[in-house]
Amino acid sequence: MMKNIRIVVLALLFAAGSTALMAQTYSALRGATPLDQEGEAPRMAPTRNTSEREIRNYPEQPPLIPHSIDGYQVDLNGNKCLSCHARARTGESQAPMLSITHFMDRDGQFLASVSPRRFFCTQCHVPQQEVKAPVTNDFVDIDTLLSRAQPGGRRR
Amino acid sequence: MTAAEETPLRKRRGIVGFALDLWDVLRRPSSVFALGTLVLAGFVAGVMFWGAFNTALEVTNTEKFCTSCHEMHDNVFAELKTTIHFSNRSGVRASCPDCHVPHNWTDKIARKMQASKEVWGHLFGTINTREKFLDHRLELAMHEWARLKANDSLECRNCHSANSMDVTRQSPRAAVAHQRFLFSGEKTCIDCHKGIAHKLPDMRNVPGWQ
Secondary structure: OHHHHHHHHHHHHHHHHHHHHHHHHHHHHHOOOOOOOOOOOOOOOOEOOOOOOOOOOOOOOOOOEOOOOOOOOEEOOEEOOHHHHOHHHHHHHOOOOOOHHHHEOOOOOEOOOOOHHHOOHHHOOOEOEOOOOOOOOOOOOHHHHHOOOOOOOOOO | OOHHHHOOOOOOOHHHHHHHHHHHHHOOOOOOOOHHHHHHHHHHHHHHHHHHHHHHHHHOOOHHHHOOOHHHHHHHHHHHOOOOOOOOOOOOOOOHHHHHOOOOHHHHHHHHHHOHHHHHHHHOOOOOOHHHHHHHHHHHHHHHHHHHHHOOOHHHHOOOOOOOOOHHHOOHHHHHHHHHHHOOOOOOHHHHOOOOOOOOOOOOOOOOOO
16 A cells, blocks of 8 residues: 555656656747747847957857848849958958858869859858857867866866 | 901911911910910919929829839839838838939939830830849849939938938948948949849949959
């Protein structure tokens, strides 16, 4: 009898615990909206528009766009980004020139201008918005990692 | 001697004859109407003509009129709708004539006369399909760029005054560019701000573009 009660109590505790866990996992991103309903869309955040270069988190990271690009046309007809960042335009715009790697075709040959496969800027480069990160992230860059006493050790 | 004897009702035949007869009547002083009547009638007719002329001018200067042609409605107007000149935070918006028709009278009339070519284009279907429109897009855009370049972007400046521009409220990039190129008079609005209200044509040979 005692054993049965114990099992029932344990089962109840487990059930309560798992519901609480479930509620937690989906409430972090979804908010309090039940799963079968659609929540209110978050407000659109303003674009970070400082025009100051941001540090890359790792050397291979495509640089972020530190300005608004609303309404910029990038298609077969033209590329608004290149009207500042193209080699010949940087004198007037004082914008950084897109790197020589963008002139390279897939065989490693450098072309005279931007290679078609690197034409669509926002495939890699993106502007940033002023938002609170919905989930935490303990990413550290390589310099921070190497400066640790035990680089391969457990993260603190 | 009566007037009828002196000038028979029709002296000449044909359209030219009629015009010459009319001219004969017009160059004589009136023998029937009082001078006051003629002046008053002329004044009233003048007011009516001017009113009608200006009303017609205003009617053809509305977005509703511009977009009554499907060429405008389906192409350029549809594209405008996605831009800041159609929908924005303060709700102030530019309609077609704000940018495409000069506001002062003489320039407006000159532009309206030019627009007779556009009526021709509409009647003969020069751009009556999307494909035809895209084929002509560069040419049409270049007309507008040339016009705005020639008048120092007057239609932009009807709303956007360089004197009232507070660069401290602009993004750093905009502030630098405006101080360097706009305030110095080195460039005019359209030099940099192409394709802000409609999609761009093929920009390959346009200066400043790739």
